[in-house]
Amino acid sequence: MANTTSSSNLQQALDTLSQPENLSLLANIQRGIEKEGLRCSDQGVISQKPHPKGLGSALTHESITTDYSEALLEFITPVFNSAHEALAYLEIAHRYTYSQLDGEMIWPNSMPCILQGEMSIPIAQYGDSNLGQLKHVYRHGLWHRYGRMMQCISGIHYNVSMPKALWPVLFELEHQRQPEDKELQDYISAKYFGLIRNFRRYSWLLFYLFGASPALCESFLDGQPNDLEKLKQHTLHLPYATSLRMSDLGYQNSAQSDLIVCYNTLDNYVKTLGKAVSEPVAAYDDIGLQDEHGHYKQLNTNLLQIENEYYSDIRPKRVSRNGEKPLEALANDGVEYIEVRSTDLNPFMPLGLDVPQLQFMDVFVSWCLLQGSDDIDDAEYNRIQNNQQKAVMEGRKPGLMLERGDDEVSLQQWGMDIIEEMRELASLMDKARGHTFHIDALNQQKLKLADSSLTPSAQVLTAMQEQDVEFSELTRQLAQQHRKTLSEPLGKEVMALWKNKAEMSLQQQADLEANDDVSFAEYLNGYLQR
Numbered sequence: 001m002a003n004t005t006s007s008s009n010l011q012q013a014l015d016t017l018s019q020p021e022n023l024s025l026l027a028n029i030q031r032g033i034e035k036e037g038l039r040c041s042d043q044g045v046i047s048q049k050p051h052p053k054g055l056g057s058a059l060t061h062e063s064i065t066t067d068y069s070e071a072l073l074e075f076i077t078p079v080f081n082s083a084h085e086a087l088a089y090l091e092i093a094h095r096y097t098y099s100q101l102d103g104e105m106i107w108p109n110s111m112p113c114i115l116q117g118e119m120s121i122p123i124a125q126y127g128d129s130n131l132g133q134l135k136h137v138y139r140h141g142l143w144h145r146y147g148r149m150m151q152c153i154s155g156i157h158y159n160v161s162m163p164k165a166l167w168p169v170l171f172e173l174e175h176q177r178q179p180e181d182k183e184l185q186d187y188i189s190a191k192y193f194g195l196i197r198n199f200r201r202y203s204w205l206l207f208y209l210f211g212a213s214p215a216l217c218e219s220f221l222d223g224q225p226n227d228l229e230k231l232k233q234h235t236l237h238l239p240y241a242t243s244l245r246m247s248d249l250g251y252q253n254s255a256q257s258d259l260i261v262c263y264n265t266l267d268n269y270v271k272t273l274g275k276a277v278s279e280p281v282a283a284y285d286d287i288g289l290q291d292e293h294g295h296y297k298q299l300n301t302n303l304l305q306i307e308n309e310y311y312s313d314i315r316p317k318r319v320s321r322n323g324e325k326p327l328e329a330l331a332n333d334g335v336e337y338i339e340v341r342s343t344d345l346n347p348f349m350p351l352g353l354d355v356p357q358l359q360f361m362d363v364f365v366s367w368c369l370l371q372g373s374d375d376i377d378d379a380e381y382n383r384i385q386n387n388q389q390k391a392v393m394e395g396r397k398p399g400l401m402l403e404r405g406d407d408e409v410s411l412q413q414w415g416m417d418i419i420e421e422m423r424e425l426a427s428l429m430d431k432a433r434g435h436t437f438h439i440d441a442l443n444q445q446k447l448k449l450a451d452s453s454l455t456p457s458a459q460v461l462t463a464m465q466e467q468d469v470e471f472s473e474l475t476r477q478l479a480q481q482h483r484k485t486l487s488e489p490l491g492k493e494v495m496a497l498w499k500n501k502a503e504m505s506l507q508q509q510a511d512l513e514a515n516d517d518v519s520f521a522e523y524l525n526g527y528l529q530r
Contacts, residue, residue: 006371006372006373007371007421008372009370009371009372010367010370010371010372010421010425012173013170013173013370013371014370014424014425014428016169016170016173017169017428018428022169023428023431023432024432025163025165025166025169025432026366026428026429026432026433027081027429027432027433028081028163028165028166029081029160029161029162029163029362029366030079030080030081030160030161030162030163030337031079031080031081031083031086031158031159031160031161031358031362032076032077032078032079032080032086032158032159033075033076033077033086033087033090033156033157033158033159033358034074034075034076034077034156034157034159035074035075035090035156035157035345035351035352035353036067036072036073036074036075036154036155036156036345037072037073037075037106037107037108037154037345037352038069038071038072038073038106038107038112038113038152038154039071039072039073039101039104039105039106039107040071040104040105040106040107040113040114040479041103041104041105042103042104042105042480043114043476044105044107044113044114044472044473044475044476044479045113045114045116046069046071046112046113046114046115046116046120046121046152047070047071047104048071048120048122049071049102049104050070050125051066051070051124051125052100052101052102053506054099054100054499054502055096055097055100055502056501056502056503056504056505056506057126057127057502057505057506057508057509058124058125058126059126059127059129059131059132059135059505059508059509059512060505060506060508060509060512061501061502061505062076062078062501062505063075063076063077063078063089063093063501064076064093064096064097064502066124067124067151068121068123068124068139068142068148068151068152069121069122069123069124069148069151069152070122070123070124070125071121071122071152072124072152072154073097073106075090075093075094075097077089077090077093079159079161083355083358083359083362084355086358087351087353087354087355087358090351091350091351091486092490092494092498093498094106094350094351094486095486095487095488095489095490096490096494096495096498098483098486098487099487099489099490099495105476105479105480105482105483106479106482106483106486107154107475107479108345108346108347108349108350108352108475108478108479108482109154109212109213109345109347109460109471109475109478110153110154110155110212110213110243110245110344110345111153111213111215111216111217111220111244111245111471112149112152112153112154112216112217112219112220113217113472113475113476114217114219114472115149115152115217115219115220115222116219117222118147118148118149118222119148121148121149121151121152123136123139123140123143123148124136124139126509127509127512127513128513129509129512129513129516130516130518130520130523130524131512132509132512132513133296133520133523134299134520134523134524134527137296137297137298137299137524138298138299138305138306138309139151140296140297140298141297141298141299141305141309142305142309144287144297144298145284145287145298149220149221149222150249153245154345155245155341155342155343155344155345156343156344156345156352156353157339157340157341157343158339158340158343158358158361159317159337159338159339159340160337160338160340160361160362160365161336161337161338162366162369167184167187167188167191168184170187170191170370171184171187174187185333185334186334188334188335189266189316189330189334189335190265190266191369192316192335192337192338192369193263193264193265193266193269193316193335193373194368194369194372194373195338195365195368195369195373196263196314196316196338196368197263197264197373197374197375197376198367198368198369198371198373199313199314199338199340199364199365199368200263200313200314200376200384200388201376201380201384202364202368202418203313203314203342203388204387204388204390204391204392204395204402204411205364205391205414205415205418206342206343206361206364207242207243207246207342207388207391207392207395208242208391208395208396208411208415208448208449208455209360209415209445209448209449209455210343210344210346210353210357210456211241211242211243211245211246211344211391211392211395211455211456211457212242212243212344212345212346212347212456212457212459212460213241213242213243213244213245213344213457213460214237214238214239214240214241214242214243214244214457214458214460214461215231215235215236215237215241215244215460215461215464215471216228216235216236216237216244216249216471217234217235217236217470217471217472218234218235218236219234221236221249226249228244228249231461231464231471232464232469232470232471233470234470234471234472235464235470235471235472237461237471238393238394239461240393240394240395240396240397240400241392241393241394241395241396241457242391242392242395242396242455242457243342243344243391243392243395243457244392244393245344246313246342246344246388246392247389247392247393256303256304256310256311259276259303259310260272260381261273261276261310261312263376264375264376266316266330266331266334266335269316269330270327270330270331273304273307273310273327274327276302276303276304276310277302277303277304277305277306277307277327278302279302279303280301280302280303281301281302281303284298284300284301284302284303285301287301288301289301296520296524299524299528300528306325307325307326307327308326312341313340313341313342313388314338314339314340314341314342315338315339315341316330316335316338317330317335317336317337317338317339318330318333318334318335318336318337319336323530325530328530338365340361340365343361344456346456347456347460347474347475347478348456348459348478350481350482350485350486355437356437356440356441356444357441359437359438359441360438360441360442360444360445362429362438363422363425363426363429363438363441363442364422366425366429367418367421367422367425370425383403386403387402387403390402390411391411395411395457396452396455396457396458398452402414412449412450415449416446416449419442419445419446419449422442423439423442426438426439426441426442427439460474
């Protein structure tokens with residue numbers, strides 16, 4: 001439960017936002033979705049085929065690209081102020097993709113399909129332009145540092161920004177409570193960092209409610225020692241796990257384990273993450289920059305090649321100007337939105353998530369924003385880590401206790417407390433929209449706290465046991481069902497529009513390759529010096 005000051009801040013914000021002139025602000029949250037999924041064969045084996053040309057260029061297409069692997073599709077929606085519209089766009093992107101897949105499927109679980117050793121995971125290709133080579137070499141660096149296996153785990157990233165018109169209202173409210181000389185953008189950045197700190201305090205609840213990866217195919221671990229239990233001949237699991245995706249399973253590198261990035265202020269975040277991007281590591285020096293043939297093995301030998309290498313469940317973000325690095329953009333202009341990275345694919349859903357989940361997330365991140373948010377000290381940092389680890393590895397264990405301040409409380413009770421604290425906000429968001437979807441979403445999640453068998457992680461294990469099938473077979477069957485659902489043809493006009501997007505992206509890639517006027521070595525040196 002939030003402390004007294006946090007609750008007071010939240011109530012004052014709700015009282016202000018409930019006024020008729022402010023209510024509409026709660027209807028204009030902006031969100032976009034990034035959703036990953038491995039291409040696989042009909043037998044559930046990772047694809048060895050190149051990114052289909054009919055999908056366009058993975059380098060320049062605005063909506064269909066790849067992540068780590070050539071087989072790892074990534075779908076990116078534009079920004080919408082409606083969860084329904086965001087999901088509708090995601091569905092169209094999937095349906096167009098299926099029209100180009102030539103018999104393959106999109107694997108619907110966060111934990112990978114059947115892998116045939118590390119080298120069966122093809123690293124993504126982006127063409128011959130300097131930018132394309134940069135993206136490819138970065139992924140080679142990830143391979144040498146962490147191995148390829150963990151890089152083919154899939155997830156959903158949820159990008160959220162608050163309405164621009166909301167900020168002056170909150171700024172004025174807090175200025176009345178505690179006057180201070182601060183520019184609006186500095187205030188916005190500080191509030192987003194407050195949101196991030198609260199998100200990290202309570203993200204264990206999301207792992208419990210939406211985690212859907214309690215089991216995996218043994219091919220993912222490729223013989224590595226682990227603490228998982230055998231469920232079937234080729235399936236490993238933990239009986240009360242919620243999201244093995246969010247554990248350190250398969251993580252072959254300890255270099256990041258001691259890296260602590262500070263979320264207390266924008267300046268501290270930029271300094272601590274910036275230091276990691278510029279700090280050499282002896283083990284990476286040993287890997288070397290290039291092989292004997294002159295091929296690059298990594299971008300540099302620092303703790304992080306680039307900022308995005310830092311694994312985090314949530315990130316502050318800003319759209320960069322041309323040539324700007326992400327940290328530069330944040331330092332120069334402040335936080336613009338946040339990227340939530342903790343969401344598993346729900347294998348029972350064709351798109352991996354649904355509208356009620358998005359609407360719950362909207363309430364959750366808004367609740368994290370509106371209440372107070374003290375800095376996180378070392379003791380609380382450790383509590384947060386412990387709570388997250390417990391929720392991931394044994395979140396459905398009856399009577400599981402979490403650390404709340406100096407006390408302990410059951411996960412179920414704390415989760416119920418949080419949902420009740422969110423209820424007034426959800427009601428206002430519904431009033432602003434003229435429906436009851438947000439309250440309905442809260443009630444739906446509350447049922448999962450009362451009965452853990454309703455959680456996606458429990459449903460995955462139950463389905464395997466009831467059908468007496470391996471993880472890979474259950475997920476393969478679901479992939480086939482979703483392929484049928486998502487293979488419904490698009491209308492002629494929509495199909496033509498997406499074909500044009502693909503063709504334009506291929507031309508954009510060709511233009512980039514034709515216009516490069518320096519060698520990759522020069523380009524990389526200039527990039528790293530910026």
